Structures are given as structure tokens and as C-alpha cells.
Amino acid sequence: MSDTSLKTSIQKGLMIITLDRPESRNSLTKKIIIDLGISLDRAASSDVRAVLITGSGDSFCSGADLSEFMLIVSDQGLDELSSYVYELATLLHSEVIEKICLLRKPVVCGINGVAAGAGLSLSLACDVRICSESARFLMAYSNIGCTSDGGSSYLLPRLVGYAKAMELYFFNQPLSAQAALDIGLVNQVIPNNSFNRHILETGLRLAEGPTEAFGRTKRLMNNSWNNSLQEQLNEEAICISEIVKTKDFQNGIKAFLNKNKTWFTGE
Numbered sequence: 026m027s028d029t030s031l032k033t034s035i036q037k038g039l040m041i042i043t044l045d046r047p048e049s050r051n052s053l054t055k056k057i058i059i060d061l062g063i064s065l066d067r068a069a070s071s072d073v074r075a076v077l078i079t080g081s082g083d084s085f086c087s088g089a090d091l092s093e094f095m096l097i098v099s100d101q102g103l104d105e106l107s108s109y110v111y112e113l114a115t116l117l118h119s120e121v122i123e124k125i126c127l128l129r130k131p132v133v134c135g136i137n138g139v140a141a142g143a144g145l146s147l148s149l150a151c152d153v154r155i156c157s158e159s160a161r162f163l164m165a166y167s168n169i170g171c172t173s174d175g176g177s178s179y180l181l182p183r184l185v186g187y188a189k190a191m192e193l194y195f196f197n198q199p200l201s202a203q204a205a206l207d208i209g210l211v212n213q214v215i216p217n218n219s220f221n222r223h224i225l226e227t228g229l230r231l232a233e234g235p236t237e238a239f240g241r242t243k244r245l246m247n248n249s250w251n252n253s254l255q256e257q258l259n260e261e262a263i264c265i266s267e268i269v270k271t272k273d274f275q276n277g278i279k280a281f282l283n284k285n286k287t288w289f290t291g292e
Contacts, residue, residue, distance in 0.1 A: 031043070033064045037232060038233070044057065052088060061120065062124060065124040068128060079224060084144075085137050085140040086148075089143050118175070122146070131153065132152050133224065134155070135224035136155065137159075137160065145164060146174065149175075150180060155220075157214070160214075185208045237292070238268055273290060
């Protein structure tokens with residue numbers, strides 16, 4: 026997809042989605058959210074085996090474009106703004122957050138700078154979060170007297186615990202990259218000068234992996250929050266019995282027994 030606000034390309038099975046509004050710190054508009062949803066629909070095709078989401082410039086995503094909100098208030102009033110915000114949040118949830126969580130492929134978030142508000146929420150939906158040393162994290166919502174959205178009230182407590190999630194919302198203190206790593210908000214912190222290369226290599230490595238096994242395990246872990254132990258064990262048994270029918274599993278077993286490197290095809 027070629028667009029002034031979103032860039033999408035595919036490289037060796039890896040879909041790379043870049044938020045490209047550096048002049049506004051890659052803030053989210055309705056159009057960007059729709060385009061993200063279209064790209065994520067495309068990611069479900071068999072030629073895509075992993076996804077990398079990142080931002081251009083020195084920010085990942087600063088959240089919603091608040092300048093749009095002010096224009097709507099000025100021109101049309103608070104009732105219209107309320108309707109627009111509801112539409113925007115619902116769109117973000119259905120077209121982006123849910124699609125990332127339900128996509129049966131690994132989704133990597135490359136956080137190259139500020140991740141705030143809905144930008145932070147976007148990163149939480151991804152399976153792996155890798156940030157640069159200069160990255161900063163901010164809930165931001167309470168700064169403008171706003172409740173959280175983008176799934177952050179669901180995802181953040183599961184990543185860092187209830188108490189820390191409430192602290193991040195209430196006090197709204199920016200987190201450094203190292204602090205985010207320390208509380209489990211991100212998986213890795215990478216030096217700025219090697220960040221872009223590292224996130225690309227990580228995405229490509231996942232794109233070369235056992236796609237079906239990755240997707241099934243992602244679903245298992247997501248479902249575990251709502252399952253009893255017995256239900257979870259039953260789902261694991263079903264998944265592992267079905268995965269043995271895949272070519273990747275058969276190739277993996279042969280390569281292991283022959284002490285060779287496994288080449289996965291995603292089948």
C-alpha cells in the first residue's frame with residue numbers, strides 16, 4: 026500500500042507496516058486506522074508469515090490526533106465530538122487491536138520513539154515489543170482527563186500487573202526504555218544505531234518459522250485467560266495432535282533426527 030500516512034511492504038514473508046506521519050509524531054487519524062485494518066486483513070494471506078509494525082521519524086505513535094478533536098468541538102460541538110470519539114475508538118478496536126490479537130501469526134512492534142495514549146495501546150496488542158534506547162512510554166490519557174482505550178485496560182494489567190497498570194494511568198509518569206524493560210512492558214531494548222536492523226532481522230526470523238505452530242500457540246495463550254486448567258489442557262492436546270499433520274512438523278522431526286537445520290515453509 027502506498028499512502029502518505031501509512032507504508033506497507035512485504036519482504037520474504039514479513040509484512041512491514043510503518044506509521045508515516047512524522048510531523049505529527051505518527052498520531053492516529055480515522056484514515057490511518059482504516060488503512061491499518063486493510064493491511065492486517067492482507068496479512069492473513071498465506072504469503073505473509075509475520076508482521077512488523079513501527080513508526081517513522083523519532084516517534085512510534087503519539088496516540089489520537091487531538092487537533093481533529095478541537096476542530097470538531099469548534100465547528101460542531103461536544104455531542105458531535107462524543108459521537109466521533111466513539112466511532113474512532115470502536116474502529117480502532119475492531120480494525121486494529123482485535124485483528125492483531127486474532128491474527129494467527131507473530132506480530133512484532135518496533136517502538137522507535139514515543140509511544141503514548143493509543144500508540145501505547147497499539148504496542149500492547151502486539152506479541153513482541155522491541156524498543157530503541159530513546160523510546161519513551163506514556164499512558165497520557167489522564168493528562169487530558171480521559172479514560173483509556175485501545176484495549177489498554179485489558180492488556181496492560183496482564184503484562185505488568187494491576188497495581189503497576191493503575192500507577193501508570195494515575196500518575197502518568199513517562200517510562201524510559203530501561204524502565205519499560207524492567208517491568209515487562211517490552212521484551213528488548215536495542216541501541217538506536219542498530220535498532221532498525223535488529224527489528225527487521227527479528228521479523229524475518231519469525232517469518233521463517235513454523236507459522237502454523239506459532240499461530241496455534243498464540244491462540245492457546247490468548248485463550249488461557251478465560252479457560253480453566255482442564256479446558257486449557259484439552260485445547261493443548263487437540264492442537265498438538267493436529268499440528269503433527271503439518272509439513273513443518275514433519276520436516277522438523279526429520280531434521281532433528283538427522284541433526285540438520287530445519288527449513289520451515291509455513292505449511
